[in-house]
Amino acid sequence: MTEGVVERSRPRDRILETARDMFHKHGIKGVGVDAITEAAGTNKMTLYRHFESKDDLIVECLRANAAKAGAMWEAFEAEFPGDKLAQLHAWVRKAAAMLNADGRGCDMANAAAELTEPDHPARLVIKELKEAQRERLVTLCRDAGIGQAELLADTLSLLFEGARVSVQTVGAEGPSTQFVRMAEGLIVSFRGTAAG
Amino acid sequence: MTEGVVERSRPRDRILETARDMFHKHGIKGVGVDAITEAAGTNKMTLYRHFESKDDLIVECLRANAAKAGAMWEAFEAEFPGDKLAQLHAWVRKAAAMLNADGRGCDMANAAAELTEPDHPARLVIKELKEAQRERLVTLCRDAGIGQAELLADTLSLLFEGARVSVQTVGAEGPSTQFVRMAEGLIVSFRGTAAG
DNA sequence: CTAGGGTGTTACCGGTCTGTAACTATGCAA
DNA sequence: TTGCATAGTTACAGACCGGTAACACCCTAG
Incomplete structure (x- = not known):
């Protein structure tokens, strides 16, 4: 009820989707992993559990x-x-x-x-x-x-x-x-x- | 009368030329002002005496x-x-x-x-x-x-x-x-x- | 000689960056 | 219930960033 966001998908998918959008809009070096995870509704540790590095995410x-x-x-x-x-x-x-x-x-x-x-x-x-x-x-x-x-x-x-x-x-x-x-x-x- | 021997161009010109080359090769966000001034044989203070900011230099x-x-x-x-x-x-x-x-x-x-x-x-x-x-x-x-x-x-x-x-x-x-x-x-x- | 502008040097500020450690909370399955 | 994988939280390390302050230097014009 209280949670109506896109929290249905798994963190990895949310991170990937959010990163694609933000890289597209602001460039790769213009976006930090903190900003990505925050916009994806998760945190940095979870990102690094699914991706080896920022380069890997890219x-x-x-x-x-x-x-x-x-x-x-x-x-x-x-x-x-x-x-x-x-x-x-x-x-x-x-x-x-x-x-x-x-x-x-x-x-x-x-x-x-x-x-x-x-x-x-x-x-x-x-x-x-x-x-x-x-x-x-x-x-x-x-x-x-x-x-x-x-x-x-x-x-x-x-x-x-x-x-x-x-x-x-x-x-x-x-x-x-x-x-x-x-x-x-x-x-x-x-x-x-x-x-x- | 004073000018004549240009054994070495002035700092501003060296900075501009070096920055052009480094921005071209490594991208703008891929080069810091420290790297530019060092490659230009000068220092950061001199850069900021001739350019208001990095954006201005760009x-x-x-x-x-x-x-x-x-x-x-x-x-x-x-x-x-x-x-x-x-x-x-x-x-x-x-x-x-x-x-x-x-x-x-x-x-x-x-x-x-x-x-x-x-x-x-x-x-x-x-x-x-x-x-x-x-x-x-x-x-x-x-x-x-x-x-x-x-x-x-x-x-x-x-x-x-x-x-x-x-x-x-x-x-x-x-x-x-x-x-x-x-x-x-x-x-x-x-x-x-x-x-x- | 002297004054001053341009330059070099060092140190520093506050912020951001990628990446990690240690711990806690949650949900699911046997 | 127990056990385990997944995810969240906080804090931090170490490096780099743009930009500034204070001061020493040197060359040259007057």
Whole structure:
């Protein structure tokens, strides 16, 4: 009765979820473990019983983000079963929606900007997850029957990545407003050229 | 009359230069003022005699970066006087060179990722300087006789921005390798369409 | 020579950070 | 009931952070 909060989930899940949100909003070095545990309604000892270190927590947060992104791809397939071109356009719409979601960029890109030590554990998983994402987009382009699928996928991915940092620096009214127009134009252009 | 021998630049210049380098390499929150002054061969008191605070130093570093970038544009004009299209291609080559320079992205984008407080003094100058950069590229495209100059400029700028974060996340062997090909293709494509 | 501005040195303040120790409280299961 | 895993509490260690005070130094202008 008196407790109506989200105390239903287990401390580990609450910590992970809260950390994801706070890292996203305030950056990784801008949030301490004390603030995370307090916001998660638990305490520091419990955090360190579930995670080896803050770096470990960071890595788990990045993996959780990637898992959520993976679910997005499954949603595309569910919405347009077999229609790969429609799924590609869905990706463009979803990307545009993320641009307007909040003024923060990609969590992995932001993490890479903050964690500069070359052997930081997060850098490995960032590279791994970004490469997996790229592979997915390349496959989607190829299955959509587009020639030079790699080039289109890389171009779209660079445009999106650039748009995300653009909203973070100059805001949502900057060059990123043209993202959909650019992306759709590119898809049309690549569809026009014969495969090869 | 008094000046002449510059065997060693003044403390303020050394601090500014050192801070620019260290912020670039290790991020802003990853470097303390003690480390900066020590690397600059001076001490903390001297830093605080020339800069109001670390935030003030950050802003001055960003402005110094922008000034250096401004010199780049003048170099284009000096190398290809009046030939705006050649200057645009020079911009593409210069951008590609920056991608391979080191694995770090744009200092302003990285600063925006780190400094999340909405009213942080650095955010204002980042927006101001990025908008100035964009205006320069738009003007160059327009003077090069390209129709839809804004759209080309924004597309190129997003591609470049995306390529910089890409090298920072997956490395220089990722999608950013195709940057020149993408950019040149876009310029050709936009030149083909009639102005209007 | 002298005065003074720029610089260097040392020590310190109050705060925050990650991470740990020791102990207590709770809930569930045999 | 007993036993054990999980979670909460308090306190602390050790390091680092941005920023300041007080004072000694040196070079040069006058």
